[in-house]
Each structure stands twice: as C-alpha cells, then as structure tokens.
Amino acid sequence: xxxxxxxxxxxxxxxxxxxxxxxxxxxxxxxxxxxxxxxxxxxxxxxxxxxxxxxxxxxxxxxxxxxxxxxxxxxxxxxxxxxxxxxxxxxxxxxxxxxxxxxxxxxxxxxxxxxxxxxxxxxxxxxxxxxxxxxxxxxxxxxxxxxxxxxxxxxxxxxxxxxxxxxxxxxxxxxxxxxxxxxxxxxxxxxxxxxxxxxxxxxxxxxxxxxxxxxxxxxxxxxx
Numbered sequence: 001x002x003x004x005x006x007x008x009x010x011x012x013x014x015x016x017x018x019x020x021x022x023x024x025x026x027x028x029x030x031x032x033x034x035x036x037x038x039x040x041x042x043x044x045x046x047x048x049x050x051x052x053x054x055x056x057x058x059x060x061x062x063x064x065x066x067x068x069x070x071x072x073x074x075x076x077x078x079x080x081x082x083x084x085x086x087x088x089x090x091x092x093x094x095x096x097x098x099x100x101x102x103x104x105x106x107x108x109x110x111x112x113x114x115x116x117x118x119x120x121x122x123x124x125x126x127x128x129x130x131x132x133x134x135x136x137x138x139x140x141x142x143x144x145x146x147x148x149x150x151x152x153x154x155x156x157x158x159x160x161x162x163x164x165x166x167x168x169x170x171x172x173x174x175x176x177x178x179x180x181x182x183x184x185x186x187x188x189x190x191x192x193x194x195x196x197x198x199x200x201x202x203x204x205x206x207x208x209x210x211x212x213x214x215x216x217x218x219x220x221x222x223x224x
Contacts, residue, residue: 003017010080012030073152117221
C-alpha cells in the first residue's frame with residue numbers, strides 16, 4: 001500500500017512519492033529531528049516475508065553505511081514500514097540532480113563531461129568492491145549527476161540482497177527490466193541491457209559484472 005503525505009516512519013515524515021520500481025517505492029521525506037530532507041525506499045512486501053533475505057540486506061546496508069563514500073548515496077538507517085507487518089524502509093541521502101539516463105536521452109555526452117562522470121562512477125565501484133559489495137544493477141537510471149558535477153551511484157547492494165538464493169535461473173532477457181516479482185519466479189534482479197553474460201544466464205556474479213555494466217554505461221554516454 002503506497003504511503004501518503006504525512007505518514008510517519010519514526011522521525012521521518014513522508015512528503016511525496018518520487019518513483020517506484022522493482023526495488024520498491026521511493027518517497028521524499030523530512031527528518032524531523034535533524035531538519036533535513038531524505039529519500040525513503042519502501043522495500044517490496046515479499047521482501048519482508050523472507051527472513052534470510054532481510055538479514056542479508058541489513059548486513060549489506062550496514063556495510064554501505066560505514067563506507068561513507070562521496071560518490072555513493074549514503075544510507076542513514078532502516079525503519080519499520082507501518083503499511084504491512086515486518087515491512088522495512090531504507091532511509092537514504094536525497095540526491096538532487098539529473099539521472100544520467102536523462103543526460104544520455106539528450107544525445108551523446110561531450111568527452112570533457114563524460115570523463116569526470118566516468119571517473120567518479122569508477123571510484124564508487126572500486127570503493128564498494130573493496131568491501132565486497134557488488135551493485136548488480138548499474139545503469140544510467142541508478143546514477144545521479146548533481147548541478148556541481150558530483151556523481152552519486154544509487155542502490156548499491158540492493159539487487160544482491162533481494163536475490164532470494166544468491167543465484168538464479170531463467171530467461172533474463174524476457175523483460176528489459178526485471179522486477180522483484182520476477183525474482184520470486186527464479187529470475188535475477190537487474191536490467192537486461194546492462195547485464196554481463198553470466199548474470200543474464202543466472203550464474204553467480206562478482207565485481208566483473210559491474211565492470212561490464214560500467215562499460216555499457218560509458219558506451220551509451222559517448223554514443224547517445
């Protein structure tokens with residue numbers, strides 16, 4: 001059930017919906033204790049029904065929260081979602097700016113703009129990989145570029161945490177964007193156009209899958 005404006009999750013008050021996808025619904029909210037705006041991602045209901053997956057997600061969130069990298073959207077905490085029993089909501093840094101997908105939609109990104117964006121994405125990936133976190137759904141829609149040029153990579157660790165078994169099988173190309181419901185049917189979460197071959201085949205993946213996706217993102221930036 002979508003959250004409405006004014007709903008409280010701990011110290012956070014929901015203001016408005018931002019978007020929704022296979023990883024859950026995202027809301028803009030106000031931290032009433034620290035007087036700052038945050039993003040809250042409400043995880044899918046099926047997620048809360050799987051104790052092992054929820055525990056794995058919590059561990060990933062703790063690792064990322066400790067990372068505190070300038071090019072990775074920061075995690076502030078986990079809250080209970082009152083809309084369904086056992087529900088969880090992830091409280092994150094609210095990143096303003098354009099999605100990289102919006103920049104690419106306007107045409108090829110000039111080389112002098114592509115290089116600093118690419119370097120920051122690479123820095124974020126390296127930092128996460130160094131602590132054992134693989135993104136697994138890197139794509140332009142998960143990358144924000146702020147007005148000052150700072151890049152923020154979103155949703156680190158969510159795909160891995162939401163995979164119920166760590167490996168999956170099935171026809172990953174059946175849909176351009178695979179959802180949490182698809183995972184319930186034994187399919188991997190991710191976006192097919194950016195998947196490394198082993199990920200598309202449902203094989204175990206490591207940091208090399210992120211490097212593949214990064215290459216696809218870089219190609220799209222340069223080609224438009």
